[in-house]
Amino acid sequence: MKKITIKDIARIAGVSLATVSRALNNLPRISPATKEKILRIASRNGYSPNPLARGLSKGKTNNIGLVLIDITNPFYSPIIQAIERKVEEEGCNLLVTNTEHSLTKEEKYINSLLENRVSGLIISPIQNPQRYLELLKKRKIPAVFLCPPSEVKCDCVDVDNIKGAYDAVNHLIRLGHKRIAYISRGLRHRHPACQRFLGYRNALRDNNLPFSDELVVETITGQGKIEEGYQAAFKLLSNGGNPTAIFTFNDLIAIGCMRALKEKGIRVPEDIAVVGFDDIGFAQFLDVPLTTVKIPEYEMGDIAATLLFERINGERKANNYKRICLIPELVIRKSCGSRFIHDLIPDFASHRKTTESQAIKHR
């Protein structure tokens, strides 16, 4: 039993291929009568178009590519979910790839997706998106970047990392901390670790606290995973900076870090306070509930997908790029030892809210 094609339908309806195609694609030059007739025949015979054939002749498919750095980081979970939902709403499919911090994989996947004629791309890039911009333009494939490692002229949704870090460190300072460490993800001058580093330094500066190199640790592989934080914490403790608080690049690193501290018999927050970044879903359920800088992840994915479809549907002029910058928010829990412990029951459904974006548009 072979699948039915437009040819079959044409035969049954006694019309030409072109007419069937017009009916199926809602194209103008066709009489309502024949259109209805064809549509009826199509649905009665369970016709569904072959996406490959359509893609080949149109040079474009209904697939959207998603390129992620680390699909296992729960930070991306709500992002994927949001994107997936939007993509589905638009009648498209989602192709998810995972680069695992590998540049070669990143390039390979982007190329592969382009070859597969995706009609759009959402990329959480490792390297400067600039690298891909020309290619994308040449192929006329719209793309939205998530937290790109540098400012470029493209559609992207980002987070105000400087503010987030600043708020976190500032909070620690208010609590009386003077020797605050920063565990970077990879080199401190690599974006976005760099921006968070900046926020960290600014907060120190504004409070007249000295900056000390011993208090900054850069993780080796830069993958931002739990084990990295674990190792980094040991390194930090052996540096002799005697931190009383640690601000980490992300929650996973914070988790690893707290594990190391625990193992060393150092109490959190009594001996050392810890603040993370992201507010992944588990942050509130941890051994020591984590104070962290919340990124509205679901919203981030939702906005990215929206921006992408705006472009795909041609609702925006070619050079009218949008850079949406989301404002992160400090969520105070136990790990920083504040008197104000808000370890409340989470608003479980919060990430589903379709509230108006708190986003602000930069420039």
Added chain:
Amino acid sequence: MKKITIKDIARIAGVSLATVSRALNNLPRISPATKEKILRIASRNGYSPNPLARGLSKGKTNNIGLVLIDITNPFYSPIIQAIERKVEEEGCNLLVTNTEHSLTKEEKYINSLLENRVSGLIISPIQNPQRYLELLKKRKIPAVFLCPPSEVKCDCVDVDNIKGAYDAVNHLIRLGHKRIAYISRGLRHRHPACQRFLGYRNALRDNNLPFSDELVVETITGQGKIEEGYQAAFKLLSNGGNPTAIFTFNDLIAIGCMRALKEKGIRVPEDIAVVGFDDIGFAQFLDVPLTTVKIPEYEMGDIAATLLFERINGERKANNYKRICLIPELVIRKSCGSRFIHDLIPDFASHRKTTESQAIKHR
């Protein structure tokens, strides 16, 4: 600047399309000399085949479809990672879809993937795979099912849920518990909640403990998320069964459950012990580190992908189905109040080990 096609290559090389195709596809009837020449021209011109055209004419693509129930459940993270890696090794792309426990979405996605001529499918199904078997056979698309909700004649990788549950409950009994509750995910007779329920009952029976209906709670939506566990716990506590221990369908439910207990001022494990299922990555880092039944997730994904490619590459006879059943293992941590608290530093790299499968093959 248009992309180069085999036509161009044929022209440049002064040969026919067929010859180019033969060179590019490593087909036999071609002389080494022309083959090399063509390959050189191709690579010098940065040629890469159009997957859509190829897919159209072959009726098959290099894409593999993955159908998940809940992409946000960290249980799937290592599974996705394993599959993704294998798929990449085989030079294929992965199409990930997320059904979010919706039957319509499940059907829709499977159909859509088939229409897109994926060359294989890995499905974590909501409903009985039987439903899809005929369709898959007709289309000749191999598929591997993850934890299918019933035994069917197909390739699948599963977990010995009965044993896992039995071990968990048995352990609680050994610790002296007599009133042990079970929080099911959805109806207790729905697979795999049913199997875990069975293990639970068997353990009670073997230890001459009475079964009490008040001690079983079925969650409403059956999505197995944190909030469900949270609500279920309240329901359980109001049932009057006075449990001293709770065995939950999965870790997320356990987390929600522990949150509810905490809110009620009930201590874990002193007042009530809790045991989960899955051993998601975060289980060990929780407020109260979770005793749970570990499923070797990475291995599960790895095996699934291996089985799939065995089929795709025709390495197995049509009716030689494999059902790999992984053996879960109880991981004892603090939440069950054992004297033997193994809250050790995790073997961070453990899931990457490519150790020989501990799997056993059933029938």
Added chain:
DNA sequence: TTGAAAGCGCTAACAG
């Protein structure tokens, strides 16, 4: 309003 016909880029008989 409809149809004929030429592709989209590649594969796969079938001849030579």
Added chain:
DNA sequence: CTGTTAGCGCTTTCAA
């Protein structure tokens, strides 16, 4: 060994 040719299923001019 190599070339010719006919598709794969659909879109899209261009005529009618």
